[in-house]
Amino acid sequence: MEQRVSTVTPRGICFDLDGTLVDSLPDIIDSFLHGFTHHGLPAPSVAEVRALIGQPLEAMYTRFAPEHATTLCVAYREHYPLNFHRRSRPFPGVERVLRTLRERGYLLAVATTKRGDMARRFVDAMGLGGLLHHVQGTDGFPHKPAPDVIHHALKALGTGGLWMVGDTTLDLRAGQAAGLKTYAVTWGTHAHEELATATPDELQPDLERLLHHLPPLV
Ligand SMILES: [Mg+2]
Structure with missing residues (x-):
C-alpha cells in the first residue's frame, strides 16, 4: 500500500457489515x-x-x-x-453513531466479505447508504483476516485508517494487520470470550464507546 503523507490526518473508520452494523x-x-x-x-x-x-x-x-x-x-x-431483507435491520443506535461520526469529520466505509454488488444493495435496503462514504466488498482478493478489504476501502476513501469495527475475530485480525485500532462488538456472531482472544482495543456490547474515541476533528 502507498503511504499517505504524514501531514494528512487519517480519518477513515472501517466497519464490518453483517453482525456489526446490521442484524442480518x-x-x-x-x-x-x-x-x-x-x-x-x-x-x-x-x-x-x-x-x-x-x-x-x-x-x-x-x-x-x-x-x-x-x-x-x-x-x-x-x-x-x-x-435478504426479511428479518434484517440495523442494530439499535447504528444510524445515530454513523451520522455523528460523519458530522465530526470522519470518513466511513463498510469492509465486508460479502460480494461488492450484494453489499451495496444490502446497505441501501437497510437505509444506510447515505451514511457511508464507501461500501467495499471482497471481489477477487483474499478475504479477512487478510487486510486487503480494508486497504481497498481506505484507498477508496482517500485517507488513512483509524479503527476497524467488527463482530468476529476475522475482522479484528484484519484490522490489526492493516495497522488500525480494533473495536469488537458482541451483538453479532462471536461471543465476548472468543472476541477477547484477538485482544481488541475495545470490546463492547454496542457502538457507543466508539464516539468516546473519536471527537470532532475540526
Ligand atoms: Mg460480521
Whole structure:
C-alpha cells in the first residue's frame, strides 16, 4: 500500500457489515440452509452455521458438503437476493453513531466479505447508504483476516485508517494487520470470550464507546 503523507490526518473508520452494523444473521442462515432443503441434502444446525459466519460462502459450504459446495452456492445466490431483507435491520443506535461520526469529520466505509454488488444493495435496503462514504466488498482478493478489504476501502476513501469495527475475530485480525485500532462488538456472531482472544482495543456490547474515541476533528 502507498503511504499517505504524514501531514494528512487519517480519518477513515472501517466497519464490518453483517453482525456489526446490521442484524442480518437470521436471513443469512435461512438462505444458507435453503440450499440443503432444496437439494434434499442433510442440513447442519443453526449453531453450526452461525459459528462459520464471516467466512466466504464457498468455504462454509465446503465444511458441510464439500462435493456439493458449488451447487449450494448457486442455490444461496438465487435465494438470498430475494430474501435478504426479511428479518434484517440495523442494530439499535447504528444510524445515530454513523451520522455523528460523519458530522465530526470522519470518513466511513463498510469492509465486508460479502460480494461488492450484494453489499451495496444490502446497505441501501437497510437505509444506510447515505451514511457511508464507501461500501467495499471482497471481489477477487483474499478475504479477512487478510487486510486487503480494508486497504481497498481506505484507498477508496482517500485517507488513512483509524479503527476497524467488527463482530468476529476475522475482522479484528484484519484490522490489526492493516495497522488500525480494533473495536469488537458482541451483538453479532462471536461471543465476548472468543472476541477477547484477538485482544481488541475495545470490546463492547454496542457502538457507543466508539464516539468516546473519536471527537470532532475540526
Ligand atoms: Mg460480521
